Amino acid sequence: MRYYIQFPAGTGELVAESIGSYVDRPDVVYADDSSMIFESDTRRSRVEQMPFVKNSFTVIADVLRRDLDWSVEALADTVYDGGLDGYADTFRVMFHVDGELVSVGRRARGELESAIAAASGQRMVGRGLGEEYWAVGRTDFDRLMLCRRHMRPGRAAKAAGAISHELSSLLVAASRPRREDVFLDPFAGSGSFTNARLSFPAKRIVYSDSELERLRGDFPEAVREGGIEFLADDALTLPSIGDGEVDVIVTDPPWGEYGELPMALPEFLDAMARSFDRVLDREHGRFVVLVARMVADEAERALTNRGLAIGSAHEVLVNGHPATVLVGGREAA
Ligand SMILES: C[S@@+](CC[C@H](N)C(=O)[O-])C[C@H]1O[C@@H](n2cnc3c(N)ncnc32)[C@H](O)[C@@H]1O
Numbered sequence: 001m002r003y004y005i006q007f008p009a010g011t012g013e014l015v016a017e018s019i020g021s022y023v024d025r026p027d028v029v030y031a032d033d034s035s036m037i038f039e040s041d042t043r044r045s046r047v048e049q050m051p052f053v054k055n056s057f058t059v060i061a062d063v064l065r066r067d068l069d070w071s072v073e074a075l076a077d078t079v080y081d082g083g084l085d086g087y088a089d090t091f092r093v094m095f096h097v098d099g100e101l102v103s104v105g106r107r108a109r110g111e112l113e114s115a116i117a118a119a120s121g122q123r124m125v126g127r128g129l130g131e132e133y134w135a136v137g138r139t140d141f142d143r144l145m146l147c148r149r150h151m152r153p154g155r156a157a158k159a160a161g162a163i164s165h166e167l168s169s170l171l172v173a174a175s176r177p178r179r180e181d182v183f184l185d186p187f188a189g190s191g192s193f194t195n196a197r198l199s200f201p202a203k204r205i206v207y208s209d210s211e212l213e214r215l216r217g218d219f220p221e222a223v224r225e226g227g228i229e230f231l232a233d234d235a236l237t238l239p240s241i242g243d244g245e246v247d248v249i250v251t252d253p254p255w256g257e258y259g260e261l262p263m264a265l266p267e268f269l270d271a272m273a274r275s276f277d278r279v280l281d282r283e284h285g286r287f288v289v290l291v292a293r294m295v296a297d298e299a300e301r302a303l304t305n306r307g308l309a310i311g312s313a314h315e316v317l318v319n320g321h322p323a324t325v326l327v328g329g330r331e332a333a
Pocket of ligand 1: 235
């Protein structure tokens, strides 16, 4: 089966590293920084469960990408041949080319819609619920695909400033979770990372934020009920945590904007790195730290000065703001 997935911009390398935990032997046909097309024997239900994916699709057909109307008409021809078994009574069609929704000529659109209606027995509707078929073209990929969008499980709304489910899952996956891990997020905020870490077995999952009492009321249910330990420690000293007690830190320290830091940024980052160095396992400690891109070099310097080596850095966007993910550890995998 051929699948098409969309994920947060800039996380292509992280997705490529993590996808094997969810999909059997993915054979990647195309990848860019926010999407991937791959072949796999994995069932669609497994693909639908990948937590870092925003949208996933089964590819039904593909044709050479030329003039858009020509390619859409060619897709319509392939659908007549195929036969589709839709799961809803109604459907609609979207055209998503080079990252944006586009319109196509009436004739081409009509041919594709009629072809889908004939092949699936579904009724075309302009909007609303129902099955979504997407004609998708990606820059530098020479095929136009017809895809069926998967119905992914709904997710609880996020608190303002919280990191998305998709990015949180990716950062947790990048930390290479192990069942014997003591996991810590010392700047845990709304609990996005501790919550994402619940999907993998762990010895302990520790949330800490100096503003715990204020934030607690807005926690999603899973964070309140799911076997997480809560602390309100200052991340720069972590008095409740012993030396070397933590295997892995995944965190998103304050971005240093709007005077939210009690000291100059380099001083803050140095104190943070000193604190991480003290609590992380001396031999195998790992970390994934998300910082504003502007301060990435400074953060990298602070961490490496404490013997916390950077294995890889990934440029991502967080709610449109440039950010960098630093992945590393004592041994910098
Ligand atoms: C960028 S936010 C983290 C957001 C979080 N990743 C989320 O998705 O909700 C940084 C958090 O660090 C907390 N914080 C700031 N300084 C701290 C300190 N010295 N010790 C502990 N927590 C601190 C803030 O209260 C804030 O919740």
